[in-house]
Amino acid sequence: MVARWTPSVVSPILTPTDSSPGRDGLxxxxxxxxxxxxxxxxxESQSSGTEDITQSVRTQAEAVISGGSxxxxxxxTLRPLGAWCYAIHHRVRDLYxxxxxxxxxxxxxISVVNIGRPEQYDSDAIRHVIQQAEPNLIxxxxxxxxYWPLLGRLDLGHELLTTVYGEPVYYSLLTxxxxxxxxxxxxxxxxxYYTKGGHHYLFKxxxxxxxxxxxxxxxxx
Numbered sequence: 001m002v003a004r005w006t007p008s009v010v011s012p013i014l015t016p017t018d019s020s021p022g023r024d025g026l027x028x029x030x031x032x033x034x035x036x037x038x039x040x041x042x043x044e045s046q047s048s049g050t051e052d053i054t055q056s057v058r059t060q061a062e063a064v065i066s067g068g069s070x071x072x073x074x075x076x077t078l079r080p081l082g083a084w085c086y087a088i089h090h091r092v093r094d095l096y097x098x099x100x101x102x103x104x105x106x107x108x109x110i111s112v113v114n115i116g117r118p119e120q121y122d123s124d125a126i127r128h129v130i131q132q133a134e135p136n137l138i139x140x141x142x143x144x145x146x147y148w149p150l151l152g153r154l155d156l157g158h159e160l161l162t163t164v165y166g167e168p169v170y171y172s173l174l175t176x177x178x179x180x181x182x183x184x185x186x187x188x189x190x191x192x193y194y195t196k197g198g199h200h201y202l203f204k205x206x207x208x209x210x211x212x213x214x215x216x217x218x219x220x221x
Contacts, residue, residue: 035089036219038110039135039181040081041126042188043118043145050125051114057107064104080189080199081141082106084206095203111135118149126150131176136219137210138174138183147185156183162212165201169209171218182218184209 060074061082070078083098086106092098098106111133115126130138140147147170151158156172161184163169170185186206192199214221 035109036136036221037134038085038088038137038139039130039133040110040112040139040141041146041150042077042112042114043116043142043149044114049116049120050122050129051116052129053112053114057110057112061104061107064100069100070104076190076193077188078107079103080192080202081110081112083199083203084139084189085110087203087207088210093207095200115146115150118145121149121153123153127154127176130174130181131179134179135181137213138181139186140183141186142188143185145188147183150183158185161185161209161216164208165205167205169205169212171213173218182213184213 056074057078060070060078064070069075079100080103082103083095083106086092086098086102086109087095089106089109090102092102113126113129115121140150150156151172154174156174158170158172161169161171172183172185174181174183186209187195187202189202192202195201210219210221213219
């Protein structure tokens with residue numbers, strides 16, 4: 001079981017682009033090939049409210065792609081998050097094949113918003129962020145800090161998605177006008193530093209959850 005952990009570092013919404021490195025030779029490694037619009041919601045205890053942090057994430061990503069490295073205060077969140085997103089865009093199922101540049105490239109495809117502490121969630125602000133991003137998939141990066149408190153604020157139900165590896169993973173559906181987003185119950189990217197199996201465990205769990213959403217036709221994959 002993944003031990004529950006409350007993030008204590010400020011983590012970094014990013015405008016999706018079509019730019020990607022030449023990794024076509026890796027396509028045969030997996031069946032994943034979807035390019036969903038992804039919004040990541042982080043609940044960082046040091047933030048006082050909803051904050052669009054895309055530009056900060058973009059700056060970090062471009063620095064790494066240009067030959068630099070993630071700054072210490074960002075690396076523990078951004079590298080694993082970028083690896084997850086790179087994997088579903090480039091059909092890579094082996095974390096060893098995703099280096100820092102690939103992980104940084106994965107960050108180009110997503111939006112990231114810090115929604116602050118659960119007791120301060122502004123449901124109207126969060127709904128506005130979601131409607132602006134129009135995501136297919138919303139990754140609630142923090143089960144206890146983001147997903148469950150957010151369901152209460154948005155008045156949403158939940159369904160069991162999978163219990164692979166003994167870990168229950170849930171999802172919820174948010175609809176507005178004629179659009180729909182899937183909220184995925186998941187762990188903070190830095191959880192890999194505190195979990196048996198580490199980042200490889202969370203990487204496999206994330207891909208399995210993504211596959212399950214595709215099989216249920218909740219995402220167009």
